[in-house]
Amino acid sequence: MHLRLAVFAFGLVTLGALATPAAQNPRTQWDAVYTAAQAEAGAALYGKHCGYCHGEDLLGGGFGSALAGPDFWANWDGKAAVELVDRIRNTMPQDSPGTLSRAQSTEIVTYILQKNDAPAGKTALEAQPAALKLVTLRKTK
Numbered sequence: 001m002h003l004r005l006a007v008f009a010f011g012l013v014t015l016g017a018l019a020t021p022a023a024q025n026p027r028t029q030w031d032a033v034y035t036a037a038q039a040e041a042g043a044a045l046y047g048k049h050c051g052y053c054h055g056e057d058l059l060g061g062g063f064g065s066a067l068a069g070p071d072f073w074a075n076w077d078g079k080a081a082v083e084l085v086d087r088i089r090n091t092m093p094q095d096s097p098g099t100l101s102r103a104q105s106t107e108i109v110t111y112i113l114q115k116n117d118a119p120a121g122k123t124a125l126e127a128q129p130a131a132l133k134l135v136t137l138r139k140t141k
């Protein structure tokens with residue numbers, strides 16, 4: 001019985017993988033998953049809502065932690081982009097959480113990724129959780 005269930009579940013997973021269009025294949029932020037315009041919008045939001053705690057250079061030092069470099073990657077390497085967007089959307093800015101939209105939080109994440117050397121591309125990073133789940137954050141390529 002258990003074996004049959006397992007085989008059935010495996011079949012579903014396989015079908016799901018086959019049904020996924022190429023454009024939605026799992027990617028990392030090294031695959032040019034956001035646009036320069038998105039990161040620019042994110043930079044403006046960051047300057048207004050985040051920089052006074054996390055530092056204009058994202059390296060922390062003030063009240064907030066570093067959002068670039070080894071300290072940041074110690075927490076985020078291997079996580080899905082959706083987790084970072086949700087973390088920002090639900091808990092930041094720390095003095096007024098929940099005030100930024102999902103789209104704005106996504107723009108800020110593209111700026112954070114840009115500052116961590118990820119390349120911009122032609123397609124914007126979609127703010128929907130289903131799309132953000134498919135982008136894994138990786139410290140190195």
Ligand code: HEC
Binds near residue numbers: 075
């Ligand atoms: C009032 C100060 C303050 C502001 C404004 C603020 N943060 Fe934070 N942030 C913190 C502090 C302090 C921490 C560490 C404690 C915690 O995790 O809540 C933190 C943690 C974080 C983390 C988790 C870092 C990690 O490595 O786990 C992220 C991501 C983050 N902030 C992003 C942002 C973004 C993006 C904004 C702007 C929308 C923002 N923060 C605004 C103070 C702030």
